[in-house]
């Protein structure tokens with residue numbers, strides 16, 4: 249029997265970007281939606297807080313939102329009307345080396361190419377060939393990569409061209425660059441995929457995020473990423489939805505008994521979903537969810553820095569994101585060590601300087617900085633000294649400027665975020681098996697095998713990031729099933 253959304257009750261478990269996007273999509277379609285969140289505050293990976301000093305706004309997790317700007321979900325709702333505004337730094341990202349040189353990505357492709365031309369004219373042309381085609385057709389490319397890996401493309405040519413490039417190991421692409429600074433710039437972007445660059449498909453993250461940098465930029469949310477979560481809550485409330493915090497859901501049976509929900513969307517890790525669904529889930533899927541792998545974790549270091557980080561590479565001071573990972577061979581060795589379960593000699597450290605784009609996040613000349621290093625998932629040591637040594641090597645004099653420092657181990661990241669099992673901020677290893685097949689092999693990764701219950705977290709397509717597209721995809725699948733009498 250077909251059903252309409254009106255009169256349908258839905259509970260969304262978890263208020264990360266995936267959960268809130270699902271809730272907004274269902275509520276806008278007419279469902280009666282309640283979001284239940286374990287933490288005392290909403291937002292999951294979008295939360296912001298004064299982590300170091302009063303008045304300094306730090307992003308707990310996601311700070312940069314290249315894939316969130318005007319995508320299929322965010323472009324369909326008045327988030328700006330509910331307080332969301334994007335801000336960009338003069339430079340999108342920088343990759344300094346310890347000798348004070350480096351390379352940068354600016355939003356405008358032509359400006360970036362002109363800058364790279366001063367390092368190597370040949371590399372500048374290669375950069376244009378690498379990113380130009382996808383940047384020219386970004387709307388079509390984004391529409392394709394924002395959907396499950398296995399799907400019928402609406403823009404087959406754009407997808408084929410992007411897919412052919414994305415399949416290459418990032419290290420192979422790096423060999424096309426003769427200047428090590430340009431190769432390192434490329435590998436630093438690709439490192440957001442959390443995999444050794446010699447592996448197939450490691451160009452995918454670099455291409456998607458690099459192209460986005462040239463089209464939408466890597467913006468921050470004015471006032472903190474929390475504002476993005478709050479804007480989604482505002483839209484949700486405007487459609488009659490509600491959020492209840494401080495309640496961890498542990499059992500589907502209990503949730504359904506308490507709420508009578510027709511639809512349940514889980515913004516949880518697959519492992520937690522397996523526990524919540526229990527025997528209701530078919531054995532095969534339950535084993536797959538319970539065995540979801542987490543390989544790379546993050547060791548977080550948040551700083552309050554007087555006057556900002558004194559990078560020796562001056563353009564890095566004007567960039568929102570700085571990749572501290574060194575030359576190409578150092579980056580590759582670091583990723584290999586993490587994959588082998590070891591702490592690298594020189595860890596890859598991603599440094600967020602949100603205040604460069606959004607100065608009001610600082611106070612009295614002291615600015616918040618949020619950095620994290622890639623470490624093996626579950627690493628339980630203290631990496632503070634090593635991270636600070638890496639930063640100091642690229643920014644001599646930093647230590648004297650630090651007014652406060654707060655660290656977060658992978659275990660603490662999991663405690664704060666639940667879904668980030670063992671500190672894995674990708675909500676699952678982005679290896680070929682999990683990337684291509686997802687938590688549920690087939691055309692749609694969202695159904696859990698339990699009628700009316702869907703997974704909407706970053707473990708589903710199109711994967712990690714605070715873009716909201718996982719929740720949007722899951723909610724649309726739920727609405728389609730509802731209309732077809734299958735939910």
Ligand SMILES: Cc1cc2nc3c(=O)[nH]c(=O)nc-3n(C[C@H](O)[C@H](O)[C@H](O)COP(=O)(O)OP(=O)(O)OC[C@H]3O[C@@H](n4cnc5c(N)ncnc54)[C@H](O)[C@@H]3O)c2cc1C
Nearest residue numbers: 262264265266286292293309310311312497705706713714
């Ligand atoms: C340090 C760090 C930096 C990052 N940087 C970026 C970045 O710059 N840009 C970017 O796009 N992404 C970034 N990410 C990744 C991004 O934050 C995640 O991909 C995104 O938040 C995933 O969204 P989600 O909705 O799947 O889950 P989450 O954001 O993890 O939200 C899940 C929510 O559900 C709640 N929950 C889970 N289980 C239950 C339960 N059983 N009952 C009730 N509530 C539950 C959790 O408390 C949480 O609030 C970063 C992550 C980290 C940790």
